[in-house]
Amino acid sequence: VTPHFSIYVKAKMLCFLHGVYYCRHLAEQLHISYDVYLELHQCTDHCLDKVSGHNSDNWQMLNLCPACQYKLTDEPPLEFSILCACNGNNLAKLVDPAICGGQECLDTWIGTSLIWLSESYIDAFKDEVCSAHACQAREQHPT
DSSP: OOOOOOHHHHHHHHHHHHTOOOOHHHHHHHHHHHHHHHHHHHHHHHHHHHHHTOOSTTHHHHHOOOTTTOOOTTOOOOSOSOOOOOOTTHHHHHHOHHHHOOOOOOOOOOOOSTTOOOHHHHHTTTTHHHHHHHHHHHHHSOO
């Protein structure tokens, strides 16, 4: 389920800003050009990662840390080490049809970034939690 961001609203806003009357074909052109931009951005990132040697399966896991948790030697302490923002679950109201009463839209887009996990990879671990709970129960109550 994905939040619904209307390309038509963005096209109308751009038409208003440039003093042009809105036509539906302008929204379609914006949609196509934005898809092309995302594809170019993705290809450029892919090429840069390959050239710099950042394209191995576990490169990000080995070399990237959450910025707020990474400490350098002799780094002075910060007044606030972590910044958190809570939105009152407003994002869930945009996403979950049970909350917003909207229609469910399936997102068929497949991420190609190294940090995205495929659905089939995640499904391989679907029974792990149950297995872990069963092992804990056996350890606590041996027969």
